[in-house]
Amino acid sequence: MNYYNEIKETLIKNEVYKKVKDYSKNKSDLNTYYEVGRLIVKAQGGEARAKYGNRLIKEYSEKLTKELGKGYTYTNLSRMRQFYLLSKKVATLSQQLTWSHYVEILKIDNLDKLKYYIYITSKLNLSVRELREKIKSNEYERIGNKIELEKPKVNTLIKNPILIKVKNKNNKLTEYALHQSILENIDDFLKELGIGFTYVGNEVKIKIGNTYHYIDFLLFNVKFNCYVVVELKVVNFKAEYIGQITKYINYADKNIKEIHNEKTVGVIICKKENKYVMEYCTNPQIFVRTYETM
Numbered sequence: 001m002n003y004y005n006e007i008k009e010t011l012i013k014n015e016v017y018k019k020v021k022d023y024s025k026n027k028s029d030l031n032t033y034y035e036v037g038r039l040i041v042k043a044q045g046g047e048a049r050a051k052y053g054n055r056l057i058k059e060y061s062e063k064l065t066k067e068l069g070k071g072y073t074y075t076n077l078s079r080m081r082q083f084y085l086l087s088k089k090v091a092t093l094s095q096q097l098t099w100s101h102y103v104e105i106l107k108i109d110n111l112d113k114l115k116y117y118i119y120i121t122s123k124l125n126l127s128v129r130e131l132r133e134k135i136k137s138n139e140y141e142r143i144g145n146k147i148e149l150e151k152p153k154v155n156t157l158i159k160n161p162i163l164i165k166v167k168n169k170n171n172k173l174t175e176y177a178l179h180q181s182i183l184e185n186i187d188d189f190l191k192e193l194g195i196g197f198t199y200v201g202n203e204v205k206i207k208i209g210n211t212y213h214y215i216d217f218l219l220f221n222v223k224f225n226c227y228v229v230v231e232l233k234v235v236n237f238k239a240e241y242i243g244q245i246t247k248y249i250n251y252a253d254k255n256i257k258e259i260h261n262e263k264t265v266g267v268i269i270c271k272k273e274n275k276y277v278m279e280y281c282t283n284p285q286i287f288v289r290t291y292e293t294m
Helices: 003-020 022-043 054-068 074-089 099-105 111-124 128-136 175-184 186-193 240-255
Strands: 162-164 197-208 211-221 226-232 265-270 286-293
Touching (some): 003 022, 003 054, 022 074, 022 099, 054 074, 099 111, 099 128, 111 128, 175 197, 175 226, 197 240, 211 240, 226 240, 240 265
Parallel strands (some): 162 286, 265 286
Antiparallel strands (some): 211 226
C-alpha cells in the first residue's frame, strides 16, 4: 500500500471540503488529522514501532510541502500521529475543541494532565488563549492532581492556591483590600474557583441569635445546585475559622437554600493552611484553600 499517496489524497479532500462546507471545517480537520496519524503509524509498521519512524515523517513532510504547500511540517505531521495515538488512550476526544486546542494540549506528556485540559476546555468552552493561560498558571497542579472527571464534586476543581488579581501585589493586603480586589475582578475570581460558580452577594448580613454577622461572599454553584459561603482571611488558617463558617453554613441551609438545593458548602480562603488543624474538621462541606496574588 502506498501510504504517502493515501495521506496526500486525504489532505487534499479535507482542503476541498473546508472550502465547500465552512461550517463544519473543524470536524473535518480533526477527522482528517486522525486519519493521517493512523496512516503514518501504519506506514511506520504499527504502534510499537511508530516512535522509531521519524525519518519517514521527515520524508513525507518534504514531499507534501513541495506538492501541496505550507502546513505539513515535520512537527505538524508528528502532532497528527500523536493525535491518533492519543485517541487510543482517551475514550472520546471532544470535537468541541479545535485542532489549535489539541496542538497546545499535545505538548503535555502527563496523560492525566492532558485529559484534564481536554475536559476543562470543553466544559468552559475555552479559547486557545484561555487554555494557554490555564496551562501556564499550572492549574492542573493546583487542583492537587487527583481529579474525578467522570463524577466531580463541588470541590474537585477548586485550585490551591487560588490566584487573585490585585492592583499592587507588593503591598501588604488587608481583608478589605483583598475583598475589593475580588469584587473588581469577580468574573476572574469565579472562573478561578472552578466550574458553575455564580455571584449572589458580598458582605451578606445575617442574624444568628442576637448577633449580626457578615458573610464575605455568597455564591451559588449551578452545576452542583448548592449555595457556597466564602470567607476570606489574610492570615494563616486557625481552628476557630471552622466554627465560624459552620455557623454560616447552618444559617444558609436553614434560611437561604430551597428544599430542592443540595447542602451549602463553605470555602475558607486564607494566607496559609494548617493541615494538622484540618485533620480535626470532620465536616465534608468545608474546604480550605490558600491564595496567591497576581
